[in-house]
Structures are given as C-alpha cells and as structure tokens.
Amino acid sequence: MYKRKDSPKVNDYVICTVTSISDVDVKVSLDEFEDFNGIIPIDELSNKRITNPRILVREGKKIVCLVLDVDAQNRLVTISLKRVDKNKQKAKIFEYKREMVAYNILKMMSEKENIDMNKLEKEIIFKIVPENKLYNVFLETYINGKGVLDKYKISKKYSDLLYKYIINYLNPPKYEFAYILQAYCLDGDGIYKVKEFLKKIKDLNITIKYLGSPTYMLKYVTTSPSDLQKKEKEMLELINKEAKNYNIIYEISKYERD
Incomplete structure (x- = not known):
C-alpha cells in the first residue's frame, strides 16, 4: 500500500499497527502515512480500568484509532482507541479496503507493464492523493470515462494504460x-x-x-x-x-x- 507523505488531522480516523506495549502507553505505526508513529496513552485504551493492555491489543495487531493531537514536525500523533465510534470504525475499514483494491490495480499494472512502482506513485498516486482517494477516482473513471483522469494532470501515456486496467479489473459492486x-x-x-x-x-x-x-x-x-x-x-x-x-x-x- 502507498504511504501518504502529509499528516493526519485531529479527529481523523487512522489505521494503525501496534509496535510495542508498556504499562503507560501503546505505540503504533500509522499504516497510511510515511514514517508516522502514534502513542495511545493507557487511559485512552478503554473506558474501563485496564491493568494489562494486552487484554485489548497485541504487537502486530491492526486497529482503528481517533487522532487527538498531531506533532507534524516529529511525525507523531496522540490517538485514542476508547473514543472510536463503531460506525466510523467500520467506514474507515471499508474505505481502506477499497483503497487497497485501487492500489492493487496499479500494482498489477506495474508488474504486467514492467513499470517501476515508484514511477507510478509519482505519475499517478500522488497526483490524486491526498486531495482525493484512489478508489473514488477510479470508480468515477469507470462510470464517466477516461476524461476524469485529465483533471489530475496524469499524462496521456499513463492515463490510457490506467483506464484499460480500471475497466478490466476494478469490478465495482452493482x-x-x-x-x-x-x-x-x-x-x-x-x-x-x-x-x-x-x-x-x-x-x-x-x-x-x-x-x-x-x-x-x-x-x-x-x-x-x-x-x-x-x-x-x-x-x-x-x-x-x-x-x-x-x-x-x-x-x-x-x-x-x-
């Protein structure tokens, strides 16, 4: 999955991977952002009193958290698990899975066409992200045609190829x-x-x-x-x-x- 180079914002929901657990906090890495880490204070894990954080989380587990504070300079966020709204949690997971679908189309295009993935990130992904989501743009392209990609100034060389892969492999729900x-x-x-x-x-x-x-x-x-x-x-x-x-x-x- 691609890694965004910007920063999350307060009240954003983020996908995290637990990296370490102590008696005072849980440390995580942010899956969607490049070199961004997070800290969950022990009192932000649950509304109940927790003596052993491993009852709720473990190293390597993926969780959805709410951003409370952002230190963009040090690429560090303070986040909460206990304040996560269940409906918004489901929506975030759904959004992330759809973004993975779009990313995998680009990955397939990279492998089949022998194009370096770093090149596709520069020429396609980061012309769309973070202003929009890859999947949203791919779906709009599937429905309304290749002209949608022109709004993001993707070169004709890549937009022609990408359009072919979107039509053949996106398979959106009907x-x-x-x-x-x-x-x-x-x-x-x-x-x-x-x-x-x-x-x-x-x-x-x-x-x-x-x-x-x-x-x-x-x-x-x-x-x-x-x-x-x-x-x-x-x-x-x-x-x-x-x-x-x-x-x-x-x-x-x-x-x-x-």
Whole structure:
C-alpha cells in the first residue's frame, strides 16, 4: 500500500499497527502515512480500568484509532482507541479496503507493464492523493470515462494504460432496482400512447422487459448508490407525469427477489 507523505488531522480516523506495549502507553505505526508513529496513552485504551493492555491489543495487531493531537514536525500523533465510534470504525475499514483494491490495480499494472512502482506513485498516486482517494477516482473513471483522469494532470501515456486496467479489473459492486408496471389505455389510439409512454421511460436508460400485456418489468443497474436513488425518484416522477399526459391507467410495485 502507498504511504501518504502529509499528516493526519485531529479527529481523523487512522489505521494503525501496534509496535510495542508498556504499562503507560501503546505505540503504533500509522499504516497510511510515511514514517508516522502514534502513542495511545493507557487511559485512552478503554473506558474501563485496564491493568494489562494486552487484554485489548497485541504487537502486530491492526486497529482503528481517533487522532487527538498531531506533532507534524516529529511525525507523531496522540490517538485514542476508547473514543472510536463503531460506525466510523467500520467506514474507515471499508474505505481502506477499497483503497487497497485501487492500489492493487496499479500494482498489477506495474508488474504486467514492467513499470517501476515508484514511477507510478509519482505519475499517478500522488497526483490524486491526498486531495482525493484512489478508489473514488477510479470508480468515477469507470462510470464517466477516461476524461476524469485529465483533471489530475496524469499524462496521456499513463492515463490510457490506467483506464484499460480500471475497466478490466476494478469490478465495482452493482446496485439495482426493479419494478413491475401494468399500463394500458382505453383510448382509440391507446396502443400508440402506451408505446410512447414506455419510450419516455426507456429514455431514462431504464431497461424494459415485456412480461405479457399489460405487464412490464422496469430495471436499472448502476455502480453508484446515489445514482440509483436519483434515478428511481426520476423514473417514478416521470411515470406519474406522463401517465396523466397520455391518459394511461397504471399500477406499479417494486419487485423484490425471494
């Protein structure tokens, strides 16, 4: 994993590896930062009275801690284990694992293309980090195209190659919704109106599967949870609006797999 050259900030959550344990504190190294160490005072280990710190931690164990104070000059932080919010702890671990996914794509690119990893750190990683996360940028690139990399002034030589590896190896999770729609129109030109109504829905990039008159399945798949929520709201609003415009009678219900 790459090592950031900047410093964590107060109230940041950091991934640490325990290096030594004494009766007064626990010393750690910060996994995400270059040559950065941390100290957990004994009273910041737990809300309970602890006589033996090894009940909670051991040398080599990875833990998530909250930053209380930063000495950037000496690359040292004072951190807490007892003040860690469980939800934020889970979010930090999730973020770190995703960053490892992105880093491993670069590592694969380094090995397959015979490019020194130090070169990729200079030409790609530290043009993105710390302003953004590698995984976030890779995911945005996967969704919106290679032009995303141009914002970070990555040379064409590397952006073309990186884009190929992102598309082939990122494999982001997919999010989807599906609805069952029953729609019909009693007007003389009802068939035409239903077709136009469905075309409006399809124009939102919704996949429509005919299940037998007058029933259809509407499905949308994306790599972004926020996009999914936005598209679902947009689709339902459009159906309600266009049903009135075309005099469509409809019923719609969410399709849930067993």
